[in-house]
Amino acid sequence: MTVSRALKEGSRVSKATREKIMAAVNELGYVLDQSAGTLSSRKTGFVAAMVPSLNNSNFADTARGITDELESTGLQLLLGYTDYTVEKEERLIEAMLRRRPEGIIVTGGAHTERARRLLDNAGIPVVETWELPSKPIDQVVGFSNEEAMGLLVKTLARKGYRKFGYIGGTTSRDTRGSQRREGFVRAIEDLGLPTGRLVSFGVPPISIEQGGQAVVSMLERWPDTEAVLCVSDLSAFGALMECKRRGMRVPQDIAIAGFGDYEVAAFCHPGITTVNVDCYGIGQQAARRLIQIIRGGEKKHEQEIILTGYRVVEREST
Amino acid sequence: MTVSRALKEGSRVSKATREKIMAAVNELGYVLDQSAGTLSSRKTGFVAAMVPSLNNSNFADTARGITDELESTGLQLLLGYTDYTVEKEERLIEAMLRRRPEGIIVTGGAHTERARRLLDNAGIPVVETWELPSKPIDQVVGFSNEEAMGLLVKTLARKGYRKFGYIGGTTSRDTRGSQRREGFVRAIEDLGLPTGRLVSFGVPPISIEQGGQAVVSMLERWPDTEAVLCVSDLSAFGALMECKRRGMRVPQDIAIAGFGDYEVAAFCHPGITTVNVDCYGIGQQAARRLIQIIRGGEKKHEQEIILTGYRVVEREST
DNA sequence: AAAGGATATGTTATCGATACCATCTGAACA
DNA sequence: TGTTCAGATGGTATCGATAACATATCCTTT
Numbered sequence: 001m002t003v004s005r006a007l008k009e010g011s012r013v014s015k016a017t018r019e020k021i022m023a024a025v026n027e028l029g030y031v032l033d034q035s036a037g038t039l040s041s042r043k044t045g046f047v048a049a050m051v052p053s054l055n056n057s058n059f060a061d062t063a064r065g066i067t068d069e070l071e072s073t074g075l076q077l078l079l080g081y082t083d084y085t086v087e088k089e090e091r092l093i094e095a096m097l098r099r100r101p102e103g104i105i106v107t108g109g110a111h112t113e114r115a116r117r118l119l120d121n122a123g124i125p126v127v128e129t130w131e132l133p134s135k136p137i138d139q140v141v142g143f144s145n146e147e148a149m150g151l152l153v154k155t156l157a158r159k160g161y162r163k164f165g166y167i168g169g170t171t172s173r174d175t176r177g178s179q180r181r182e183g184f185v186r187a188i189e190d191l192g193l194p195t196g197r198l199v200s201f202g203v204p205p206i207s208i209e210q211g212g213q214a215v216v217s218m219l220e221r222w223p224d225t226e227a228v229l230c231v232s233d234l235s236a237f238g239a240l241m242e243c244k245r246r247g248m249r250v251p252q253d254i255a256i257a258g259f260g261d262y263e264v265a266a267f268c269h270p271g272i273t274t275v276n277v278d279c280y281g282i283g284q285q286a287a288r289r290l291i292q293i294i295r296g297g298e299k300k301h302e303q304e305i306i307l308t309g310y311r312v313v314e315r316e317s318t
Numbered sequence: 319m320t321v322s323r324a325l326k327e328g329s330r331v332s333k334a335t336r337e338k339i340m341a342a343v344n345e346l347g348y349v350l351d352q353s354a355g356t357l358s359s360r361k362t363g364f365v366a367a368m369v370p371s372l373n374n375s376n377f378a379d380t381a382r383g384i385t386d387e388l389e390s391t392g393l394q395l396l397l398g399y400t401d402y403t404v405e406k407e408e409r410l411i412e413a414m415l416r417r418r419p420e421g422i423i424v425t426g427g428a429h430t431e432r433a434r435r436l437l438d439n440a441g442i443p444v445v446e447t448w449e450l451p452s453k454p455i456d457q458v459v460g461f462s463n464e465e466a467m468g469l470l471v472k473t474l475a476r477k478g479y480r481k482f483g484y485i486g487g488t489t490s491r492d493t494r495g496s497q498r499r500e501g502f503v504r505a506i507e508d509l510g511l512p513t514g515r516l517v518s519f520g521v522p523p524i525s526i527e528q529g530g531q532a533v534v535s536m537l538e539r540w541p542d543t544e545a546v547l548c549v550s551d552l553s554a555f556g557a558l559m560e561c562k563r564r565g566m567r568v569p570q571d572i573a574i575a576g577f578g579d580y581e582v583a584a585f586c587h588p589g590i591t592t593v594n595v596d597c598y599g600i601g602q603q604a605a606r607r608l609i610q611i612i613r614g615g616e617k618k619h620e621q622e623i624i625l626t627g628y629r630v631v632e633r634e635s636t
Numbered sequence: 637a638a639a640g641g642a643t644a645t646g647t648t649a650t651c652g653a654t655a656c657c658a659t660c661t662g663a664a665c666a
Numbered sequence: 667t668g669t670t671c672a673g674a675t676g677g678t679a680t681c682g683a684t685a686a687c688a689t690a691t692c693c694t695t696t
Contacts, residue, residue, distance in 0.1 A: 001646065002644080005645090013645085029436070032682095036683035037683045039650085055378045063372050064373060064399070067399065076396070078394070098350050099353065100351060208582070266526075267526040319654080320674080320676075332674060353651090359654055
């Protein structure tokens with residue numbers, strides 16, 4: 001018992017005893033077994049988080065935000081990736097819950113029925129991120145992808161572009177992608193601009209390469225398109241490079257914009273106009289809210305919806 | 319006890335009983351508590367892995383390789399990032415070991431003395447990845463960064479370039495970066511080419527932006543440099559974009575090459591010559607080897623060094 | 637020196653699963 | 667009918683820490 005106390009911060013053990021214990025610990029190479037502690041204290045020190053992909057730098061930033069925020073609290077992150085499917089998410093959630101995390105962060109508001117039930121029954125705070133779900137499970141940290149894309153359209157329309165095209169993935173499994181597309185369509189309609197120039201190409205998340213192929217298909221069907229908006233900067237970058245490869249001038253012959261403000265968008269040439277999203281902040285705030293609830297020990301916490309910022313970043317591509 | 323059996327695959331419980339149990343499980347929303355199981359079975363089902371950064375797509379690929387390989391085995395990944403420092407790695411290793419992982423994967427061969435001791439004493443298989451450490455702790459899955467960079471130099475020298483410059487980070491905390499730099503220097507010397515054109519810029523990992531700044535500094539000091547090799551594709555991309563911004567022709571005025579074969583290298587214009595590394599395979603094989611040892615239950619396993627492939631990918635930038 | 641309070645250390649039960657062994661059930665067969 | 671055996675189910679101890687409470691020790695004060 002005294003050893004247990006000595007190895008915890010902030011509990012009272014005499015200096016002499018603590019030193020003796022530490023000496024023994026060092027000599028033996030003893031490392032506390034947290035899974036035993038977990039069982040008796042009913043606190044695992046885990047927080048679970050699920051992102052669609054580890055390879056996407058936006059979500060990697062969110063994961064980093066979560067980790068950084070957790071670090072000082074001694075909570076450990078259980079990270080999983082869903083591959084953009086709710087089925088894998090469901091399996092992952094179940095696997096995570098077996099570890100009894102004290103809180104859980106998921107991406108988006110689309111889940112299987114069973115996943116919702118699991119999350120509801122888990123009795124732990126849940127944060128949905130990166131979107132504003134119409135029926136939140138619990139906490140939310142995110143922004144409206146629809147509005148953000150709408151803002152991009154309006155910003156470009158103000159510069160005089162009228163014939164807008166949109167490039168995105170083929171399925172709705174990337175819900176944020178679908179929302180951006182809806183935001184695009186609605187904004188175009190609101191402004192009374194020519195509609196219908198939508199190219200769907202590839203299973204989300206669409207890659208740089210697919211962005212290039214998609215813009216080719218866009219130009220074949222609607223050669224007079226003035227501005228192409230892409231579901232993400234990666235596809236925008238692919239589109240941009242493909243256009244340059246074909247000798248087109250950007251933005252004179254065609255303007256291109258993306259979404260997400262990936263590093264590549266800032267430093268490629270020409271720089272890509274995009275929507276900057278506070279990826280790191282999303283993770284940070286989601287974690288912070290969880291910590292608040294966990295440490296607060298409030299049994300029944302308030303539902304809170306935290307809006308994170310976004311802004312259009314205009315660069316040379318438009 | 320029967321419930322415990324019913325919830326495990328492959329143990330004998332009559333169909334009727336299993337169905338009754340499952341019905342109750344569903345009704346109650348019961349989820350197994352693995353931390354309790356862990357304690358009695360002495361198997362946590364965890365594998366720990368540490369990468370320098372989550373935001374680097376090369377390491378993200380490795381993490382994905384690990385996760386994918388683990389998925390079918392029921393092992394769960396505890397992922398942490400070290401920020402390229404051995405101090406953070408040490409703290410992370412200690413935190414991970416408290417969770418009693420059944421195996422551990424680290425990046426590189428540089429660790430603090432205490433970290434080595436912790437890993438040694440943990441009594442679990444350890445895999446060092448992404449390098450070939452001179453004094454391996456246990457298992458190794460990686461390649462020689464030095465040779466890989468050397469191969470790139472030789473390949474370009476064969477094309478006729480003679481005045482080579484190198485761009486990398488300022489400190490040695492990125493050991494793979496240091497090894498690549500050494501490989502560069504040695505290859506240049508071996509070939510009897512002009513030496514000394516080394517620009518160190520920024521704390522590793524150096525960014526796209528820093529790559530751009532570094533190439534400026536390179537051109538100021540050695541304006542006649544014919545080919546610039548960069549520690550990674552990100553800095554190479556930054557250098558490339560900066561050169562184009564300044565109206566230089568690549569590769570006619572200056573050739574640029576990177577390392578890592580990031581997606582951006584393939585699809586930017588011109589495409590960047592680089593060294594392709596089997597990032598995903600490193601993760602996959604590291605995990606596979608761990609599983610082999612864990613499942614094999616061999617108390618004392620053989621040390622094995624698994625070499626992963628690399629190859630120079632020539633593109634338009636050289 | 638005795639009393640009292642604060643601080644330090646010790647004891648025991650417990651968390652929730654599984655290992656291990658014991659018991660039970662039912663079918664097959666002599 | 668009794669015996670045997672495999673398969674199904676049940677009972678108990680246990681993993682290694684901590685919560686909660688009990689006791690010991692030390693210091694202060696009068």
